[in-house]
Amino acid sequence: MGLTTVSEAFLFCIATVFGLAAIGTPIAYSMIAAAVVFLAAKGQDLGLASEQIVQGLYSSFILLAVPLFIVAANIMNAGTISERLLTFCVALVGRFRGGLAQVNVVASVIFSGMSGSAIADAAGIGKIIIEMMTREGRYSPSFAAAITAASATIGPIIPPSIPMVLYALVSDTSIGFLFLAGLVPGLMMASALMIMNVIIATRRNFPIEERVSIRQMPGITFKAFPALLMPAILLYGIYGGVTTPTEAAAVAALYALVLAAVFYRALTWRSLYNIFLNSAKSSATIGLIIGAALIFNYIVATERIPDAVAAWLQSMELSRIGFMLALMVLLLLLGCLLDAATILLVIVPLFLPAARELDIDLVHFGVVIVVNTMIGLITPPYGLLLFVINATTGIPLKGIIRDVLPFLFILIVALLIMVLVPDTVLWLPRQFGYVG
Amino acid sequence: MKQVLSLLHRRAEDIAVALLAAMFSAFVLQIVSRYVIREPLGWTLEACLLTWLWLIFWSAAFLVRDKEHVRFEILYVGAGPRLRRVFGLISAVALVAAFGISFPATYDFISFMKIEKSSTLGIRLDYVFGIYLLFAAVIVLRYSWRAIKALRGAALEGDGANDSE
Numbered sequence: 286m287g288l289t290t291v292s293e294a295f296l297f298c299i300a301t302v303f304g305l306a307a308i309g310t311p312i313a314y315s316m317i318a319a320a321v322v323f324l325a326a327k328g329q330d331l332g333l334a335s336e337q338i339v340q341g342l343y344s345s346f347i348l349l350a351v352p353l354f355i356v357a358a359n360i361m362n363a364g365t366i367s368e369r370l371l372t373f374c375v376a377l378v379g380r381f382r383g384g385l386a387q388v389n390v391v392a393s394v395i396f397s398g399m400s401g402s403a404i405a406d407a408a409g410i411g412k413i414i415i416e417m418m419t420r421e422g423r424y425s426p427s428f429a430a431a432i433t434a435a436s437a438t439i440g441p442i443i444p445p446s447i448p449m450v451l452y453a454l455v456s457d458t459s460i461g462f463l464f465l466a467g468l469v470p471g472l473m474m475a476s477a478l479m480i481m482n483v484i485i486a487t488r489r490n491f492p493i494e495e496r497v498s499i500r501q502m503p504g505i506t507f508k509a510f511p512a513l514l515m516p517a518i519l520l521y522g523i524y525g526g527v528t529t530p531t532e533a534a535a536v537a538a539l540y541a542l543v544l545a546a547v548f549y550r551a552l553t554w555r556s557l558y559n560i561f562l563n564s565a566k567s568s569a570t571i572g573l574i575i576g577a578a579l580i581f582n583y584i585v586a587t588e589r590i591p592d593a594v595a596a597w598l599q600s601m602e603l604s605r606i607g608f609m610l611a612l613m614v615l616l617l618l619l620g621c622l623l624d625a626a627t628i629l630l631v632i633v634p635l636f637l638p639a640a641r642e643l644d645i646d647l648v649h650f651g652v653v654i655v656v657n658t659m660i661g662l663i664t665p666p667y668g669l670l671l672f673v674i675n676a677t678t679g680i681p682l683k684g685i686i687r688d689v690l691p692f693l694f695i696l697i698v699a700l701l702i703m704v705l706v707p708d709t710v711l712w713l714p715r716q717f718g719y720v721g
Numbered sequence: 722m723k724q725v726l727s728l729l730h731r732r733a734e735d736i737a738v739a740l741l742a743a744m745f746s747a748f749v750l751q752i753v754s755r756y757v758i759r760e761p762l763g764w765t766l767e768a769c770l771l772t773w774l775w776l777i778f779w780s781a782a783f784l785v786r787d788k789e790h791v792r793f794e795i796l797y798v799g800a801g802p803r804l805r806r807v808f809g810l811i812s813a814v815a816l817v818a819a820f821g822i823s824f825p826a827t828y829d830f831i832s833f834m835k836i837e838k839s840s841t842l843g844i845r846l847d848y849v850f851g852i853y854l855l856f857a858a859v860i861v862l863r864y865s866w867r868a869i870k871a872l873r874g875a876a877l878e879g880d881g882a883n884d885s886e
Contacts, residue, residue, distance in 0.1 A: 301815075305811075305812055305815055305816075306792075306793045307793060307796055308796060308797060308808035308811060308812055309792050309793065309794055309796065309797030309798075309808055309809075309812065310792070310812035310815070310816065311787065311790030311791065311792050312790070312791050312792060312793065313790065313791065314790070314816050314860070315812075317819065317820075318815055318816055318818075318819035318820075321819040321820075321822060321823045322819070324823075325822065330826055330830075331822065331823040331825075331826035331827070332823070332826035332827050332829055332830035333826075333830075334823055334827075335823070335826075335827040335830055335831070335850075335853050335854075335857070336830050338853070339774065339831075339850045339853050342773070342774055342777065343770055343771075343774050343849070343850070344770075346766065346770070348773070349744075349748065349769055349770070349773055352741065352744065352773060352776070353745070353748065356741070356745060528752070528756070532748075532751075532752050535745070535748040535749060535751075535752055536752065538745065539745075539749055558738055561737075561738040561741045561742060562734055562737060562738050562784075564741060565737040565738060565740065565741045565776055565780050565784070566737075566780055566784055566785050566789060568741070568773075568776060568777065568780070569737075569776060569777045569778075569779075569780030569781045569784070569785050570781070570785055570789060570790055570791055571791075572773070572776070572777035572781075573777060573781050573790075574791055576777065622793060623793070624791050626791070627791065667795065
């Protein structure tokens with residue numbers, strides 16, 4: 286790697302960001318501080334940091350989807366919408382062996398069509414379903430937590446998706462096509478998890494839920510119907526060309542609000558205030574990371590680091606598949622250290638020129654990267670989702686990790702198929718006119 | 722003192738909620754005007770971007786606690802109380818230095834923006850971007866306070882004790 290071309294200032298910058306982040310400084314602030322160090326060492330205008338951050342955030346319309354999706358997800362979690370969806374899922378797949386484990390996956394698929402965030406899925410609907418599964422000791426808490434963590438990774442693959450918005454931002458790919466491209470992979474992941482569920486349920490003789498009679502189905506479906514309509518509205522809005530993805534995010538949030546407040550009457554002013562407050566805080570933390578990544582990426586770009594990475598990879602004469610596989614391993618490892626937003630905003634741009642060089646389709650690349658990053662969230666020992674579930678339920682980490690391994694394995698198999706067979710990702714967007 | 726702080730904290734929360742509500746409403750208004758009334762309003766988009774920018778830096782300055790940020794916690798959590806204080810002190814001093822040194826240049830950039838106005842609402846951009854200056858100033862103050870606390874040997878916020886920062 287052309288390390289000789291890297292300036293001393295950049296080495297200071299890297300040392301600062303790693304040094305500060307390692308001792309627990311917020312990552313966003315570590316990046317901003319590192320940027321200031323770089324500018325000072327280069328003798329450049331120190332105001333450049335604030336300029337990049339502020340101008341970048343102020344001019345990026347697509348980013349508005351982020352707070353809106355957060356609001357939508359929080360409303361869903363606070364109202365009774367999640368419970369209604371779960372009742373519907375139990376009626377649908379509860380009758381099979383290990384039924385609640387399957388419910389977990391199906392609920393994630395439906396819910397993911399709304400929330401756009403794996404953490405929201407795990408903390409919201411995931412918490413409720415873990416309670417259902419562990420009631421009367423039918424499933425071990427660690428298994429319930431493991432399948433919840435595993436199925437939450439589907440959330441950001443099936444549109445809408447905050448991580449895809451972030452990838453679209455750094456790669457200049459169409460967010461609409463990215464969303465479409467995630468649909469089939471998301472369903473592949475769900476099928477993979479359900480197959481693994483069947484295997485484990487048979488072996489460990491998991492319970493079956495009481496069969497819901499056909500006569501009850503219309504009632505249950507009717508109660509969940511408005512919530513089930515949400516993914517349909519979103520998808521129609523985006524792919525019918527009616528709204529932009531950002532507008533669809535606002536429609537989703539508004540629909541969830543009307544549903545929870547007017548239709549289901551499950552929302553008080555007080556709870557709405559708290560939802561907005563929590564959403565404001567979450568939006569601020571992710572907004573800061575985005576802002577900090579903007580100045581950091583500016584520096585990385587002026588140092589021509591991505592080009593150096595591309596040249597270095599070229600000198601290794603990696604094939605397309607070889608490059609993707611190596612990157613997969615790297616991202617799984619990085620998932621232990623960094624959160625998804627930081628990986629997508631800071632690490633992935635380093636490899637984009639190399640991907641272009643190798644003629645890899647950037648929509649395919651993006652979906653694979655996002656799936657990869659999400660799997661990184663459940664990779665032991667330091668998967669963020671494992672920690673979130675551990676924190677919200679108090680189920681010991683050790684057991685969760687043991688039980689998550691089979692799901693991790695099957696998800697990686699699904700990811701490999703996506704890497705090796707690009708059509709699994711690109712077929713659907715092509716039907717909608719994507720050329721690539 | 723504590724009561725005053727908690728009152729201020731609640732007012733800061735009110736403002737964050739108001740900003741988010743305003744952003745959300747402006748967006749809904751934009752959609753309604755565009756797809757229902759079919760006479761798009763020009764100013765709503767700008768209002769969204771403005772409130773989003775303010776929301777981030779207002780909340781980051783006054784509401785988001787250290788432990789609520791995205792952090793790499795393994796070493797910090799694994800460290801004993803003494804080492805934590807050292808870690809906390811180093812990061813606080815580094816942030817005070819970084820935001821402090823760049824403050825004058827940040828001020829120059831933002832006050833220079835007074836020559837521009839936002840395109841539809843006509844708000845001077847130094848007002849729009851001014852929130853970052855406020856944020857930078859608050860970060861310097863907050864982390865100075867944190868550094869002093871660490872030096873005095875008090876438990877730091879994020880350790881579960883004394884969260885009244």
